[in-house]
Every structure is written in structure tokens, then in C-alpha cells.
Amino acid sequence: MIAGIGIDLVEIARIERIATRWGDAFLGRVFTLREIDSCSGRARPATHFAGRFAVKEALLKSLGLGLGMGVRLREIETLNERDGRPRLRLYANALRILEGRGIRRTHLTITHTKDHAVAVVVLEADSPGPRGAELDTDPHE
Secondary structure (H helix, E strand, O other): OEEEEEEEEEEHHHHHHHHHHHOHHHHHHHOOHHHHHHHHOOOOHHHHHHHHHHHHHHHHHHOOOOOOOOOOHHHEEEEEOOOOOEEEEEOHHHHHHHHHOOEEEEEEEEEEOOOEEEEEEEEEEOOOOOOOHHHOOOOOO
16 A cells, blocks of 8 residues: 655755755765765766655655655665666664654656756555554644
8 A cells, every 4th residue: 555655856966066065064974884885986976966865755745744754865875786787775763753654665667857856755555544543643623
């Protein structure tokens, strides 16, 4: 059963400007070491950083979360299978949230043009469960 879907579009030039201005401080705050190594070795690193940034945002959207809502961007890592297909590896709170919602499988695709990178994340659960109950932290409702 589909438990969530998220999509994000990122301007490659924006990521390139931020990375040029803030350098390792930006990269280290947003990307894992494996992501940095993988993207830095490409002909146009900003394209691949933008794609991985889009993945992070798309995953958060698939969970109904935004930045600063309990998941750090470095807890979401995009790796590639031997055949080149991207896959997600999650850590800490990101992993706990997915497990708590019964998410058993993630599906991911990334594409880009000269100017933009797009990622789509689909979350799959074994069976329906309570939506978002484990994230309801507002005691005033």
C-alpha cells in the first residue's frame, strides 16, 4: 500500500551558488560524506548535489514534514546501486519515523535537465496504520 509520495524540484544554479559561497560548511551540513564523495567526482557536481537535495526534500514531503520538523538532512542519504539506480539509506530519526509508520520499502527516482533536478519518493507500507499518530506532538490541540 502506498503510504506517502513526495516530489521536489531544485534549481541547480541555486545549489551551485550556495556551495560556492559556503563551501564545505554547506555541504557538510546537508550531505553525508558518501554523498559528497559521489557528487564531487562528477563532471558537474552541482547537478548531482541538487538531485540529492531534491531527494531529501521529497522524502520529507512524503512524510508530511518540513525542514526543522525532527529530521536532519544528513539522516537522508542517496546511494546508487551497481546498475546506477538510486536508493535511500536512512539514519536516526528519519529511520525511526519510517519504521514507526510501518514503511517497509522506499521507491526513488531522480532526473535533471541543464537547469533543474527533480526527485520523486514513494513510500510503501505492508498495511494501513494510524496516519501520523506518532508525530502528533502538539499538546494544545
